[in-house]
Amino acid sequence: MNLPHTTVLSATSVPATASVPAHCAVQLTVTNPPAKDQVRIGVWLPTENWNGRFQGTGGGGFSGGSPTATPAAALRDSYAAAATDAGHTGGSGSFALNPDRTLNWQLIADFGYLGIHEMTVTGKALVKAFYGGSSFYSYFNGCSTGGRQALMEAQRYPSDYDGIAAASPAVNWTKxxxxxxxxxxxxxxxxxxxxxxxxxxxxxxxxxxxxxxxxxxxxxxxxxxxxxxxxxxxxxxxxxxxxxxxxxxxxxxxxxxxxxxxxxxxxxxxxxxxxxxxxxxxxxxxxxxxxxxxxxxxxxxxxxxxxxxxxxxxxxxxxxxxxxxxxxxxxxIATDDPDLSAFRDAGGKVAFWHGTADPLIFFRGTVDYYQRLEAAMGGTKQTQKFARFFVAPGVGHCGGGQGAAPTNLLDAVVNWVERGKAPNQLTGQRNDSAGNPVLSRPVCQYPLVARYKGHGSTSEAKNFTCASNYR
Known part of the structure; x- marks a missing residue:
């Protein structure tokens, strides 16, 4: 490969194991001259049974992502996948400062938006070269900072992804x-x-x-x-x-x-x-x-x-x-621009959810963003043609809590993009400490709520329906 300002550090053929299928693992760095930044990127390419899809992944907190950690789940689902550190290693915010305590605006931009975009462009170029074709679907999947990165892609780079799945998104970052x-x-x-x-x-x-x-x-x-x-x-x-x-x-x-x-x-x-x-x-x-x-x-x-x-x-x-x-x-880095018209016009689809019991990122901030999105995009019906927001009562940050967290967000986005079937609700589930399901609920589109039908177990989703709120 010969990509602008990109250095391939390694390309390794990795045999199958009991938990991860065989794949080609590539490590790269991208720079942004004249800056001396180094955006580290990892790309993993299944050598068998590729599903014709590319999946970009995100990070958490001040971590841009994990470019050296094999994305086992994505590979098991036959995705080609990519991750990036977004220009700095580790989860500290100290990257923002130069040694003389001036702000390092290049690294701030890398973390804010540029690193994920460069990961996407690089990863898609490798997919195209490795599999010898130009036709494949691209998806982004992330939670927390990864959810912010997901929506930043829709806001800044509307043609990067066909579909975006975001959970507990850290939008409204500056507030x-x-x-x-x-x-x-x-x-x-x-x-x-x-x-x-x-x-x-x-x-x-x-x-x-x-x-x-x-x-x-x-x-x-x-x-x-x-x-x-x-x-x-x-x-x-x-x-x-x-x-x-x-x-x-x-x-x-x-x-x-x-x-x-x-x-x-x-x-x-x-x-x-x-x-x-x-x-x-x-x-x-x-x-x-x-x-x-x-x-x-x-x-x-x-x-x-x-x-x-x-x-x-x-x-x-x-x-x-x-x-x-x-x-x-x-x-x-605010990631709160409600104008997704370019993403909509590019044919993109985005679905995101937030738990009401999130103890770190304020749930109503995401409600606020979605309400502004609807106002900017022509109202509920027009917005739901390409963007849908789901509320998970009692669920914590990216999961946990007493509620039922969505289990099928990315699958729902794939089904929407490739089959035109927009998700009206998600499947939510809570497991016990042994991993056994103890509660299932429909996770409804805002502002709908899960209403009990009046009969059957209150632990089973089939006994609830999404309806207007309780007021």
């Missing part, structure tokens, strides 16, 4: 990272660190109060739009970590409400009632433990100071940094 810090800031400013068992009590109490609203008591909040549980109802409750106080209730309500400015005006969304509150607002023995990815966003990207002590932050500084985050990085 939700400062928002992840909101609870920690409020606890610090108030001098009251809410203990983990009190946070757990609040989440459990919200579930208990709102769970029956959908007609089925099953340990999760199906009517997420109608749940408005107030933590003040818990004041005076005795816990293993002390009595739940009015100050505790005020802080929990602020976490659920989300960041507000000095006039009380909305900045961003909070966590849903029923989501685990400890991931972003954790503490140990009264010492606060901020979420690492959000903390690194402040240190490396905004303040350009790796040693910054977050405990020195004031409310006024927080508001300024929130504005800076949006203004400085909107163009490169």
């Amino acid at each position: 939700f990272h400062p928002a992840q810090f909101w609870g920690q800031l409020q606890m610090m400013l108030s001098g009251n660190v809410v203990a983990p068992c009190k946070l757990a009590l609040a989440a459990e109490a919200a579930i208990t109060a709102c769970d029956p609203r959908d007609g089925v008591t099953d340990g999760m909040i199906g009517d997420w739009q109608g749940c408005r549980f107030d933590a003040r109802k818990l004041v005076g409750t005795t816990t293993d970590c002390g009595t739940f106080t009015a100050a505790d209730a005020d802080l929990v309500n602020k976490i659920w409400e989300g960041p507000r400015d000095a006039e009380g005006e909305f900045l961003w969304y909070g966590l849903e009632r029923g989501a685990n509150l400890q991931s972003l607002n954790n503490s140990a023995n009264g010492t606060q433990l901020p979420f690492g990815v959000g903390l690194e966003w402040f240190r490396y990207f905004l303040l350009q100071n790796p040693g910054w002590d977050w405990r020195t932050m004031t409310y006024d500084q927080y508001l300024l940094l929130f504005q800076q985050s949006v203004l400085q990085y909107q163009a490169v």
Whole structure:
């Protein structure tokens, strides 16, 4: 192969094993002159039974992906696949700074959008050369940062993929990272660190109060739009970590409400009632433990100071940094552009889902993005011709929680692209610790919800139907 600014590091014929079929593994680097960046890319090409499809994969947190880790699942499904580190190794946000603490805008762009595009162009070129044909389907499949990368491809490079599957997408990046810090800031400013068992009590109490609203008591909040549980109802409750106080209730309500400015005006969304509150607002023995990815966003990207002590932050500084985050990085990494007309016109199809109990990325931010997408694309009917959004009640970040997480998103996208059958709902499932299914539910398109038909087991999807919301 002779590709622009690309070096092939290795091409290895890998024999079949019990878990992975035989394939050709290729490692490459791509540079962007005059920068001295190195975007590492891995491409894996089945040597037998290729299904005629290419699958791009994404990363998580500040990791662009895993270009040296064999994508066993994709290969078992007979895909040619690719991954990239998006210009830096590891999962730290420190790549954003040069040694002199100036911003490395090339690596920021590599991570924000360019690395995945270069992986896609390179991977598709190898597929074309290896299999000797130009006709194949291309799909992107990712969760969290991978979900952001997926939607960034649709926004910036609308012809890269025929179909896109995105889960728990980290869109609205420039807003939700400062928002992840909101609870920690409020606890610090108030001098009251809410203990983990009190946070757990609040989440459990919200579930208990709102769970029956959908007609089925099953340990999760199906009517997420109608749940408005107030933590003040818990004041005076005795816990293993002390009595739940009015100050505790005020802080929990602020976490659920989300960041507000000095006039009380909305900045961003909070966590849903029923989501685990400890991931972003954790503490140990009264010492606060901020979420690492959000903390690194402040240190490396905004303040350009790796040693910054977050405990020195004031409310006024927080508001300024929130504005800076949006203004400085909107163009490169926000991934919230609702104009997907070029992707639509290229024939692309995208499906994405988000769990209401996501403890890291604010679920309503994705709802907000989809609502703006509908407004930009001509309304619900026009938007659903190429883009569909599914809500998974009670599901955490990329899975987990008490709800039933989608199991067939990529397959649904493939069926939509290749057979014209748009997914009206997804299949959701929750397994026990041994991997055995214990709950199945339809995962419905927003704003529809899974309604119990009134008969049969409430653990089986066949006894539910997607219908209008509970209001």
